Amino acid sequence: MTQATSVKRIVVGISGASGIRYGIRILEVLRTLGVETHLVVTKAAEQTRALETNVSSRALGAMATFKYSVTDISAPIASGSFRTLGMIVAPCSMRTLAEIASGVTSSLLSRAADVVLKERRKLVLVVREAPLSSIHLRNMLTVSDAGAVVIPPVVGFYSKPKTLDDVVDHHVARILDQFDIEMPGARRWGDRVASPDRGSDGHPRSSPSDVQAEERYQTAVWP
Numbered sequence: 434m435t436q437a438t439s440v441k442r443i444v445v446g447i448s449g450a451s452g453i454r455y456g457i458r459i460l461e462v463l464r465t466l467g468v469e470t471h472l473v474v475t476k477a478a479e480q481t482r483a484l485e486t487n488v489s490s491r492a493l494g495a496m497a498t499f500k501y502s503v504t505d506i507s508a509p510i511a512s513g514s515f516r517t518l519g520m521i522v523a524p525c526s527m528r529t530l531a532e533i534a535s536g537v538t539s540s541l542l543s544r545a546a547d548v549v550l551k552e553r554r555k556l557v558l559v560v561r562e563a564p565l566s567s568i569h570l571r572n573m574l575t576v577s578d579a580g581a582v583v584i585p586p587v588v589g590f591y592s593k594p595k596t597l598d599d600v601v602d603h604h605v606a607r608i609l610d611q612f613d614i615e616m617p618g619a620r621r622w623g624d625r626v627a628s629p630d631r632g633s634d635g636h637p638r639s640s641p642s643d644v645q646a647e648e649r650y651q652t653a654v655w656p
């Protein structure tokens with residue numbers, strides 16, 4: 434980790450891909466953990482926020498410790514001398530990915546990501562698009578080769594999520610793992626989650642194959 438101050442600081446970028454609730458949840462969790470967050474939101478993300486959530490722009494900004502305008506290229510996070518643990522872009526649009534991959538940074542968000550890469554800090558990109566073109570895939574390889582972690586919000590069904598919140602939390606835990614930050618309540622592969630005579634859904638297990646499957650599940654959660 435490259436931050437010298439005792440305060441843990443993470444830059445959070447939110448761009449205009451679908452899935453703004455990933456960025457929102459990351460801000461919520463980091464706040465409860467006392468991590469200082471520096472937020473920058475693109476103009477497109479303000480639109481997806483309005484389309485996908487009931488969270489106002491003001492409320493989103495208030496979730497962060499500091500929030501900057503996406504055009505404010507003199508903000509602290511635009512400089513490598515401002516020390517942070519790194520940056521999470523969640524969600525990361527293909528446009529923002531392309532800017533980071535090319536190094537042609539036209540906003541505070543992509544500049545901050547560029548800074549994180551050049552300072553060899555941790556850059557985590559929650560890229561979201563479907564399907565992916567060769568251009569998207571090449572850009573992901575480019576940023577990965579430059580040191581970024583590409584972690585698309587792909588659902589892991591083995592965790593048996595019951596709600597969208599479960600899906601989001603599972604992924605947010607994996608994202609925070611990249612910074613060695615423990616998400617409260619996160620379950621991990623190997624954690625035991627059910628009593629020996631009941632399934633993880635609380636119902637008694639019936640057949641031998643149920644038992645076998647459940648035993649595998651008990652010792653195999655959240656890879």
Ligand SMILES: Cc1cc2nc3c(=O)[nH]c(=O)nc-3n(C[C@H](O)[C@H](O)[C@H](O)COP(=O)(O)O)c2cc1C
Nearest residue numbers: 448449450451475477478484526527528529561562
């Ligand atoms: C509802 C909605 C969903 C979108 N979902 C995606 C997406 O999943 N991935 C993506 O790359 N772009 C998506 N877009 C398009 C981006 O918002 C658009 O390319 C924008 O220019 C990205 O700009 P930004 O990177 O500055 O945020 C979506 C747009 C809207 C309105």
